[in-house]
Amino acid sequence: MEQDNQFGKFLESLRGKMSLRKVASKCGLSHAYIRDLELGRNRTTNDVIKPSPDTLRKLSQAYEYPYTDLLMKAGYLEDAISGQTPLSVRLDTVWYVEFGIKTITYVTAEARVEENVESLVAFTSFIDALTDHEFVKMDMHLFVNLNKIKKYAPAEGKLYFDLYEDHCGVTIAALPQKKYHQILLDCAARNNGQFIGEDSALGHSTLKAKFLT
Numbered sequence: 001m002e003q004d005n006q007f008g009k010f011l012e013s014l015r016g017k018m019s020l021r022k023v024a025s026k027c028g029l030s031h032a033y034i035r036d037l038e039l040g041r042n043r044t045t046n047d048v049i050k051p052s053p054d055t056l057r058k059l060s061q062a063y064e065y066p067y068t069d070l071l072m073k074a075g076y077l078e079d080a081i082s083g084q085t086p087l088s089v090r091l092d093t094v095w096y097v098e099f100g101i102k103t104i105t106y107v108t109a110e111a112r113v114e115e116n117v118e119s120l121v122a123f124t125s126f127i128d129a130l131t132d133h134e135f136v137k138m139d140m141h142l143f144v145n146l147n148k149i150k151k152y153a154p155a156e157g158k159l160y161f162d163l164y165e166d167h168c169g170v171t172i173a174a175l176p177q178k179k180y181h182q183i184l185l186d187c188a189a190r191n192n193g194q195f196i197g198e199d200s201a202l203g204h205s206t207l208k209a210k211f212l213t
Contacts, residue, residue: 005039005040011059014063015034027061028058037055050074050075091129091133092133095107097130098142102116107170137176139172142173144159148161149161149187154177163192
């Protein structure tokens with residue numbers, strides 16, 4: 001008796017001709033578990049299984065498939081209400097946003113505010129809202145507000161949001177740091193009211209465009 005297993009078949013289609021062991025090496029899951037997910041059941045116990053959001057995140061990276069779309073296909077966001085976004089914090093006051101497995105954290109000058117992932121209805125719209133407010137992805141789980149950067153320390157690989165408080169900083173990934181080195185310097189200069197020279201040729205709109213390409 002074969003149960004309906006549309007999502008498992010979808011995962012198998014994402015894998016395509018890639019071997020199970022190849023996927024396992026890319027995402028850190030066992031090849032046997034990946035196959036169980038494709039079949040929709042634990043082959044040892046015959047119990048129906050469903051991947052966790054963390055497992056889906058790993059698979060989205062391995063298959064280069066949007067994480068949000070994978071969450072929706074797995075049913076985690078199927079009850080999302082169109083057009084709604086989190087409203088507990090004004091995004092223009094937020095320094096940066098951190099995504100966890102089950103939570104999201106907004107960091108501001110006053111506090112850290114944490115919400116459950118389940119409360120993030122219309123997740124895709126929320127990411128769009130971050131982009132509209134000039135947040136940029138600077139690590140796998142980190143979005144930084146370009147308008148709040150006060151200091152960029154290349155040697156440390158850190159961004160700071162207060163010139164006088166060293167603890168008000170966050171570490172960014174090496175690749176974005178290398179790619180956006182000059183732009184981060186220009187953002188800090190702009191936010192501190194310093195003149196951005198002609199060599200940079202980066203105005204407010206140009207900075208945003210450069211990050212989004």
